[in-house]
Amino acid sequence: MEIRHLPAAASSEEIFQVLGEDGAAIVDRLVEPAVLDRARQELDPFIAATPFGPDGFAGRRTKRTGGLIARSKTCRDLVVHPLVLGAVDKLLSHSSGFQLHLTQVISIDPGEPAQKIHRDQWAFAFFPFPKGYEVSCNTLWAMTDFTEENGATRVIPASHRFDDRLELDGTETVPAEMEKGSVLLYTGSLYHGAGANRSTHTRRGVNLTYSVSWLRQEENQYLAVPLEIARTLPIDLLRLMGYSRGAYALGYVDDLRDPIEVVRPDVGSIGLGDLDTALARVKSPTA
Numbered sequence: 382m383e384i385r386h387l388p389a390a391a392s393s394e395e396i397f398q399v400l401g402e403d404g405a406a407i408v409d410r411l412v413e414p415a416v417l418d419r420a421r422q423e424l425d426p427f428i429a430a431t432p433f434g435p436d437g438f439a440g441r442r443t444k445r446t447g448g449l450i451a452r453s454k455t456c457r458d459l460v461v462h463p464l465v466l467g468a469v470d471k472l473l474s475h476s477s478g479f480q481l482h483l484t485q486v487i488s489i490d491p492g493e494p495a496q497k498i499h500r501d502q503w504a505f506a507f508f509p510f511p512k513g514y515e516v517s518c519n520t521l522w523a524m525t526d527f528t529e530e531n532g533a534t535r536v537i538p539a540s541h542r543f544d545d546r547l548e549l550d551g552t553e554t555v556p557a558e559m560e561k562g563s564v565l566l567y568t569g570s571l572y573h574g575a576g577a578n579r580s581t582h583t584r585r586g587v588n589l590t591y592s593v594s595w596l597r598q599e600e601n602q603y604l605a606v607p608l609e610i611a612r613t614l615p616i617d618l619l620r621l622m623g624y625s626r627g628a629y630a631l632g633y634v635d636d637l638r639d640p641i642e643v644v645r646p647d648v649g650s651i652g653l654g655d656l657d658t659a660l661a662r663v664k665s666p667t668a
């Protein structure tokens with residue numbers, strides 16, 4: 382089974398449909414390759430300073446450069462790309478909200494072997510979420526072309542329906558080949574892993590993951606993005622980063638204050654909001 386490709390003109394509904402059926406989808410050339418080149422320029426000094434991974438799973442020839450909201454203006458735009466956010470919103474609509482889970486450039490150098498096949502939702506202490514109950518959605522923007530040879534992500538389409546905690550050897554996987562500027566989306570329940578890089582150049586992707594807002598974020602946005610930078614960011618982005626009540630009641634500051642007030646005293650409201658509104662969303666989700 383191959384990964385389905387959608388054109389940049391696809392709707393978020395179409396992406397959501399494919400994610401529901403296959404657990405993965407590629408949107409071809411969603412942005413111009415020059416956008417990823419610009420992000421690369423902004424991030425180059427940070428990538429250069431990033432150490433290789435300490436273990437086989439992180440990748441001993443792989444660099445993971447995070448803090449992208451603070452470090453790259455271009456990545457901020459990718460994080461709030463409306464088509465992606467629309468699809469993620471539908472996929473995670475059974476939750477009262479979703480948030481940014483992590484930001485990371487994954488640079489895989491030549492010679493790196495294939496990563497162990499896994500589910501990203503195992504990050505949540507291997508909790509056995511019910512089948513069909515998605516808690517996260519990953520996006521991987523191609524910063525270089527992704528080819529089978531250079532370590533394109535290996536995915537098993539439709540494996541979001543498999544049993545949990547399987548140890549798979551990779552034989553059923555297919556490579557998420559795509560051009561620079563394209564984006565691979567996959568659910569937290571999809572079995573996948575980075576491919577082996579058998580080429581002579583580095584494979585690079587911008588990994589932006591979103592999760593339901595009642596789970597802990599993998600990358601701590603409050604600490605990764607200094608307050609003086611946070612104060613300059615658009616409200617929508619701040620909300621996505623977690624300056625928001627995480628669900629009906631999570632994440633307030635002292636006297637039921639909206640956490641965004643800490644960054645933007647001119648915005649925010651006291652209290653938890655209307656319980657009936659929160660209940661209505663959970664009772665009639667898209668998925």
Ligand SMILES: O=C(O)CCC(=O)C(=O)O
Pocket residue numbers: 487496501532533534535573574575576586
């Ligand atoms: O870089 C990739 O292709 C995927 C990496 C991945 O799946 C992970 O680190 O969880």
Ligand SMILES: [Fe+2]
Pocket residue numbers: 499500501573574
């Ligand atoms: Fe992964």
